[in-house]
Amino acid sequence: MDTFVQQLINGLVLGCMYALVALGYTMVYGIIGLINFAHGDVLMIGALVSYSVATALMESSPNLSGWLALAVALPVSMGACVGLNLLIERLAYRPLRSAPRLAPLITAMGVSLLLQALAMVIWLPSPKPYPQLIPDTVFDVWADGPVITLTQLLILGVTTAVLALLMALVLRTRLGRAMRATAENPQVAALMGVQPDRVIAATFAIGAALAALAGVMWAANYGTVQHTMGFLPGLKAFTAAVFGGIGNLAGAMVGGLLLGLIESMGAGYLGSWTGGVFGSNYVEIFAFAVLIAVLTLRPSGLLGERVADRA
Amino acid sequence: MTPLLEVRGAAKRFGGVQALGGVDLRIDRGEVHGLIGPNGAGKTTFFNVLTGLYPPDAGEFHLDGQPYRPGSVHEVTAAGIARTFQNIRLFAEMTALENVMVGRHVRTRCGVLAALTRNVAFRTEEAQIRERAQALLEHVGIGHLAPFKARTLSYGDQRRLEIARALATEPKLLALDEPAAGMNATEKRVLRQLIETIRADGCTVLLIEHDVKLVMGLCDRVTVLDYGLRIAHGTPQEVQRDPAVITAYLGAPPQEMTT
Amino acid sequence: MNVSSILSSSFAVRAGQRGHWMLLAGLALLLMLVPFGIVPFGEGWVRILALALLYVLLALGLNIVVGFAGLLDLGYVAFYAVGAYMTAWLSSPHLSEHLPAVMALWPNGLHVPIWLIVPLAAAVAALAGIVLGAPTLKLRGDYLAIVTLGFGEIIRVFMNNLEQPLNLTNGPRGISQIDPVRLGPLDFSQPLTLGSFSIPSVVLYYELFLLMGVGAILIGHRLEFSRIGRAWMAIREDEIAARAMGLNTRNLKLLAFAMGASFGGVAGALFGAFQGFVSPESFSLMESVMIVAMVVLGGIGHLPGVVLGALLLAALPEVLRYVAADLRVHTGGRLDAAILRQLLIALAMIGIMLWRPRGLWPSPERARAAPEEMTP
Numbered sequence: 001m002d003t004f005v006q007q008l009i010n011g012l013v014l015g016c017m018y019a020l021v022a023l024g025y026t027m028v029y030g031i032i033g034l035i036n037f038a039h040g041d042v043l044m045i046g047a048l049v050s051y052s053v054a055t056a057l058m059e060s061s062p063n064l065s066g067w068l069a070l071a072v073a074l075p076v077s078m079g080a081c082v083g084l085n086l087l088i089e090r091l092a093y094r095p096l097r098s099a100p101r102l103a104p105l106i107t108a109m110g111v112s113l114l115l116q117a118l119a120m121v122i123w124l125p126s127p128k129p130y131p132q133l134i135p136d137t138v139f140d141v142w143a144d145g146p147v148i149t150l151t152q153l154l155i156l157g158v159t160t161a162v163l164a165l166l167m168a169l170v171l172r173t174r175l176g177r178a179m180r181a182t183a184e185n186p187q188v189a190a191l192m193g194v195q196p197d198r199v200i201a202a203t204f205a206i207g208a209a210l211a212a213l214a215g216v217m218w219a220a221n222y223g224t225v226q227h228t229m230g231f232l233p234g235l236k237a238f239t240a241a242v243f244g245g246i247g248n249l250a251g252a253m254v255g256g257l258l259l260g261l262i263e264s265m266g267a268g269y270l271g272s273w274t275g276g277v278f279g280s281n282y283v284e285i286f287a288f289a290v291l292i293a294v295l296t297l298r299p300s301g302l303l304g305e306r307v308a309d310r311a
Numbered sequence: 312m313t314p315l316l317e318v319r320g321a322a323k324r325f326g327g328v329q330a331l332g333g334v335d336l337r338i339d340r341g342e343v344h345g346l347i348g349p350n351g352a353g354k355t356t357f358f359n360v361l362t363g364l365y366p367p368d369a370g371e372f373h374l375d376g377q378p379y380r381p382g383s384v385h386e387v388t389a390a391g392i393a394r395t396f397q398n399i400r401l402f403a404e405m406t407a408l409e410n411v412m413v414g415r416h417v418r419t420r421c422g423v424l425a426a427l428t429r430n431v432a433f434r435t436e437e438a439q440i441r442e443r444a445q446a447l448l449e450h451v452g453i454g455h456l457a458p459f460k461a462r463t464l465s466y467g468d469q470r471r472l473e474i475a476r477a478l479a480t481e482p483k484l485l486a487l488d489e490p491a492a493g494m495n496a497t498e499k500r501v502l503r504q505l506i507e508t509i510r511a512d513g514c515t516v517l518l519i520e521h522d523v524k525l526v527m528g529l530c531d532r533v534t535v536l537d538y539g540l541r542i543a544h545g546t547p548q549e550v551q552r553d554p555a556v557i558t559a560y561l562g563a564p565p566q567e568m569t570t
Numbered sequence: 571m572n573v574s575s576i577l578s579s580s581f582a583v584r585a586g587q588r589g590h591w592m593l594l595a596g597l598a599l600l601l602m603l604v605p606f607g608i609v610p611f612g613e614g615w616v617r618i619l620a621l622a623l624l625y626v627l628l629a630l631g632l633n634i635v636v637g638f639a640g641l642l643d644l645g646y647v648a649f650y651a652v653g654a655y656m657t658a659w660l661s662s663p664h665l666s667e668h669l670p671a672v673m674a675l676w677p678n679g680l681h682v683p684i685w686l687i688v689p690l691a692a693a694v695a696a697l698a699g700i701v702l703g704a705p706t707l708k709l710r711g712d713y714l715a716i717v718t719l720g721f722g723e724i725i726r727v728f729m730n731n732l733e734q735p736l737n738l739t740n741g742p743r744g745i746s747q748i749d750p751v752r753l754g755p756l757d758f759s760q761p762l763t764l765g766s767f768s769i770p771s772v773v774l775y776y777e778l779f780l781l782m783g784v785g786a787i788l789i790g791h792r793l794e795f796s797r798i799g800r801a802w803m804a805i806r807e808d809e810i811a812a813r814a815m816g817l818n819t820r821n822l823k824l825l826a827f828a829m830g831a832s833f834g835g836v837a838g839a840l841f842g843a844f845q846g847f848v849s850p851e852s853f854s855l856m857e858s859v860m861i862v863a864m865v866v867l868g869g870i871g872h873l874p875g876v877v878l879g880a881l882l883l884a885a886l887p888e889v890l891r892y893v894a895a896d897l898r899v900h901t902g903g904r905l906d907a908a909i910l911r912q913l914l915i916a917l918a919m920i921g922i923m924l925w926r927p928r929g930l931w932p933s934p935e936r937a938r939a940a941p942e943e944m945t946p
Binding site: 106 | 705862909915917918924
């Protein structure tokens with residue numbers, strides 16, 4: 001039981017981060033039909049920028065409260081990522097809006113490689129320890145049982161708040177309506193006065209902010225940052241988006257949480273289920289196994305629409 | 312003589328909509344048969360069911376006396392029904408000649424081994440494919456366009472190319488989905504001549520069309536659909552006078568119309 | 571007509587245009603002599619060229635899948651790995667050292683000759699191509715890409731972890747002591763002495779890979795201009811229309827996967843024998859991406875372009891390593907050859923898509939716009 005609850009906690013925390021990144025994927029795919037391969041690397045940039053800011057602050061004033069450093073590092077990294085993503089969209093993706101599907105896909109891969117290479121140049125390739133900004137407090141769920149750290153609690157709380165905010169944005173604001181309209185039918189939305197370029201830019205901006213947030217969470221939770229930290233989580237988050245139903249915000253959230261749980265449970269139990277043959281080091285492929293299963297069995301995802309194919 | 316195509320009770324439902332509610336259709340050998348009806352009547356659905364794009368919920372299908380199950384699209388083509396598309400679907404980056412050569416695929420056999428060894432069978436077959444394709448292009452009137460990429464052809468020529476490609480599969484039944492869509496009067500005249508030539512060659516044609524004048528002048532017999540059901544069938548003249556047809560198109564029973 | 575379209579139309583040649591074939595034969599002969607000119611500068615350079623030729627093989631294989639059939643496979647390196655590990659299993663002491671059953675049957679270790687391993691690797695890779703391709707048949711382009719990427723990663727994880735309960739791959743440590751290529755009395759790991767003239771081992775490998783490369787180009791060409799090639803291209807252009815024309819798209823796609831994969835298997839088998847050592851490191855996602863880049867940047871679907879792309883992207887990192895040797899010191903370790911290579915490949919991918927999306931050397935637009943239709 002202890003393992004179960006522990007894995008449950010770990011899974012939900014992981015799932016929150018996947019959900020935040022998955023939202024970025026699903027929003028961009030819903031609007032322009034592009035799988036933004038580079039999105040996971042935005043997470044990485046967010047983590048690394050916050051690392052630099054936090055480390056600089058902590059070193060210049062050693063008595064500085066970790067909370068304060070975090071309060072500065074987080075918005076800075078979110079801002080940096082938003083700026084970066086807007087730049088990428090403007091320079092690399094916008095010119096290819098009407099190109100055949102292969103072109104933006106290749107470009108996105110190129111952007112991903114570029115971001116990783118730049119990260120290596122700026123921050124050096126070695127993994128770096130993330131400063132302890134949030135106190136190390138650990139809470140026992142019950143005595144001698146599963147534990148949850150303050151960081152993890154914060155991740156759960158912040159994610160919930162952010163998701164609620166996002167839903168409010170999408171459902172209640174003008175921008176949200178414009179985004180949904182553009183996702184449904186860009187031409188008609190344009191006829192109604194929506195400017196697609198602005199809406200798409202806003203989508204990239206929001207996605208970047210969420211990814212940066214996820215990056216900081218990841219860094220705080222796992223303690224290290226490196227230029228390679230974003231790609232694989234990004235890909236898994238995309239899997240989560242497909243799992244939940246691509247283009248569907250609630251689907252991205254549900255998919256993210258579920259994928260986090262699946263990975264966590266797998267990591268915890270795979271060894272005992274297979275008698276030691278397949279250990280937890282096979283967890284990496286869970287996400288892909290889920291992806292293949294979903295696309296083969298239920299391509300529209302869990303919450304996706306069953307669209308009848310009219311020729 | 313057995314009819315070329317015999318369909319009984321074709322039915323198809325999409326979610327809440329009964330697109331086809333049990334349609335019967337009979338096409339005789341060598342005729343040009345029109346399928347008409349108001350928008351949403353189920354013509355394209357019937358077409359897609361016939362050619363294997365949608366699996367039918369019910370219905371019996373017989374081609375040339377043999378029952379066939381419109382299971383997969385390529386099997387239907389192999390069995391002898393070739394179709395064109397309402398929104399022309401050509402292989403854009405391939406030349407006109409290559410497009411028609413692909414049409415020959417289903418009636419030819421050389422595989423990877425022959426391609427790699429370039430044996431006699433391969434070279435003979437390739438030459439035949441090429442000649443046949445060129446001949447078909449000439450037959451529909453665009454032989455001079457053979458080396459040009461399909462996407463560079465004019466709309467009317469693209470339509471003719473699509474028909475040539477379908478003919479390359481040696482179909483028993485050529486099914487044309489709104490071939491006159493978007494054409495002006497001159498282009499329609501050329502198309503009509505082409506279809507008459509195809510009929511003269513002995514090929515049977517099924518035609519979905521909205522242009523009533525074209526259908527009445529060209530078709531030997533016509534089937535009318537409305538709301539997924541057959542409401543009339545017969546010669547164009549018979550159908551034109553049928554009160555059910557008039558109601559379907561004009562919405563008013565005949566006695567309310569002043570002559 | 572410029573040089574590139576002359577060379578390209580050489581490739582589009584039908585039987586009977588002897589002149590063009592002579593040109594290409596001359597080119598091949600020239601390429602055979604190249605290493606002899608380079609050896610004085612260091613055998614390392616010939617080694618780079620030999621590896622570049624293996625990449626040509628890989629790119630040509632992927633071109634069948636991506637270029638002809640239009641299936642974006644991002645996990646192609648898996649087939650390279652299959653070929654390499656086949657050589658490792660069939661011609662090194664690994665299996666007999668770790669599997670008692672094998673030790674019992676072959677106490678001296680397995681030493682299957684390379685001319686048997688290569689076709690076997692091709693066949694096994696083709697099978698793998700069918701197995702990995704089958705689940706992707708109904709997927710659209712983007713999803714196909716991600717799933718194939720996933721398969722590539724799954725294979726890599728297995729390679730890294732198949733040490734227990736049976737040590738099949740030796741995990742991250744890889745398998746070494748793989749036999750070199752031996753054809754009859756000729757042992758490729760030793761220099762070949764002809765009188766007073768000695769051909770270094772690496773040049774022998776180069777010539778072998780050149781031969782395989784030429785073979786691959788020939789196969790690719792013959793496939794392109796055939797009924798099967800046209801069928802693949804029809805699927806690439808419009809799969810629904812292709813089906814309507816009677817093409818069994820499922821089988822054709824599987825065939826494309828299988829043929830493309832077989833090239834990867836052959837390249838992998840040769841790689842294993844050449845290097846004498848295989849490990850999962852050589853089969854990362856970056857490799858798959860690089861091979862895709864070679865095809866797309868070179869000229870997707872166009873054989874000369876693909877060959878050019880492969881040679882450029884394979885040779886580039888090595889040239890960089892030489893040029894950037896000092897760069898590392900000057901920039902405090904921030905900019906070394908590997909990072910520079912990644913930067914340049916990334917910029918190339920973005921740049922080419924923005925400015926020359928059909929690649930550096932695309933198929934010539936030999937079909938100009940059709941003349942305006944004359945109204946009768």
